Amino acid sequence: MKVLVLASLAESLANFRGKLLLALTQSGAEVHAAAPALSADATASAAMARIGVRCHDIPLARTGLNPWRDGATVLALYRRLRQVRPTHFLAYTIKPVIYGIVAAWLAGVPQRTALITGLGYAFNAEARGLRGLLQRLLRLMYRFALARATRVIFQNPDDRALFIQLDLVAPEKTVVVNGSGIPLEDFPQQPLPPQGPCHFLLIARLLGDKGIHEYIAAARLVKQRHPDRAVFHLVGWIDSNPAAIKQSDLDSWIAEGLIQFHGKLSNVRPPLTACHVYVLPSYREGTPRTVLEAMATGRAVITTNAPGCRETVTDGDNGYLVPVADADALAAAMLRFLDQPALIAAMGQRGRDIAADKYDVHKVNAHMLHHMGVTR
Template sequence: MKFLLIAGFPDSLLQFRGALIEALQAADLEVHVAAPDLPEGDAMRQRLEAKGLIIHDIPLHRTGMSPVADLKCTLHLWRLMRAVKPDFVMGYTIKPVIYGSLAGWLARVPHRFALVTGLGYAFQGQQSDGKARRLLRSLVQGLYSLGLRRTEKVFFQNPDDEALFRTFSILPPATPSCVVNGSGVNVAEYHPTALPAAPHFLLIARLLGDKGVREYAQAAAQIRARRPDVLFSLVGWIDENPDAIKQAELDAWTGQRTLNYLGRLADVRPAIAACSVYVLPSYREGTPRTVLEAMAMGRAVITTDAPGCRETVMDGVNGWLVPVRSADALATAMQRFLDEPELAARMGTRSRDIAETKYDVHKVNAVMLHEMGIQ
């Protein structure tokens, strides 16, 4: 039995799907992975091959909407599936879901699944959006609908995304769906650590506007105006995305010492261990993996009352929920941890409990394999 997993970003295969891949292998499946930027001799390709995976480099452009390029990718995936003859195929993130599902249907792969890990830039809409943004959203919704109609089941990482897809008929009534608790977290690898003596807030994210990076910087500036001893760290990188933070903005925050920028980290555990409270002011998520990692390490969390984020925090129990796009509300929540220093330890203990009970990656993957008929 063969399983083909399609990704838009090769690093995510081990970072976010490593435990799922191991579970598939443990179920005696031959696992193939397809992703762009995996030529022969590439370091990531070698790491994947060392895991016993069969690697396929594909011409997929993660960003951009070129019909010619996307058609080329779909045809490439179709030819790949005709050659490999997988029994199962699953894509995650927008283009692998859409074009992987279509190619799997054309290639007559028996079992086709999709994993919607978040809705991305195209769905971050407001009434004030321009014509181009609205057109992009309409196009993506139509393509999603076209692809998902060809799947056996669709996995979502929060109930709001599932409801949105049903409400707007992106997911047809006849196609089953299942909500899972995000990508999960390995609670054995992310274990609790002692809190630092001084207050220290941390955000880990791609440097995009819709991750709430600007609100984080604004709230940090408010707090530091009266408490210059408080540290605000930022981990991440400027992504190829229309909503990306500009380099000049990042330079201004670091130059004014509003934020302590740590760059992109291969291992975020030391950064989480150094913080006392984790912050993610995102506008919308699937289920934010960084929040789960921080929870597993015993950190209180401030995040938004937004789809995907609100599921991770019991307000007042393991952290605080704040409105989307509100730097003032974010600063108020941060101030509560400064006024009541014992909160961070108490809420952090509850975070660890929730991570173990709800978000253990092995529990999440067991549900997915059962729903796919593999276990």
């Protein structure tokens, strides 16, 4: 048995799929991983080597649509698949799913699995103009590719329902798993910080669709009422996504003293340990990894009543759900923790319990291997 896993970012293989790749090697399969410039990423390639995964570089641009460049990607994938001859293929994120599944079908790979980890900005709402054109094009491409998949795995039931409603995938091919799971051993429960100001934390790519603007607006509202009782932390970075915030906006928030900005971190455990409440006001997710990390750490969570996010929080139990794009409601949820600080520990403990019961990565990976056809 040979398995090839395709990603659009080398570091994601180590950071988000390492336990899955290890589970595949432990199943007895010969495992290969492919991503752009994987061999040039010393950290990711070393992590792959430690668990016996063979690495391949694939020319794939994570963003943008260029017919000639993307056609070359499909051809390169086809050639590599014909060389490796895997029995099982897994792709995740938009371009690897669309181009990878097509290439695997052309190469005659028997088991072709698409993992839908999120829908991206083009699916967040019906759009017009250039964004509307991109939305329609992506749907056509998904429909063509997923018709050639043998299994399509979703990370929340809302995404599955939307794909079926839009006729992008046949229902009988689909299954839902509990996100990517969380390695509880890597994110042990941590004691809360000492009493004092309540520290709120958001970790995300700095995109409008992650709710960055609502987080800032809510921080401003809370600070107006309690200037010294809350601190707002932001971890993340600006990338080439069309929904990215402006650098000038970030600079102004820092200058105003609304947030403490930590940039992009390779290790998010220290800021999670240092916070009291984790916040993710995202418009839509697959299953948000950072929320699972916060829950495992033993932190209360505020997130949105949006696909993917609402799967992780039971309102009033391990945190609060607020409407999408509603800064006032987000601020009100934050103020509840300031007014009732005992909620922080109680909800944080519930979050840890839910993470252990529902999102343990070893349980999730067992389901993944079964649905990929690797195990019975």
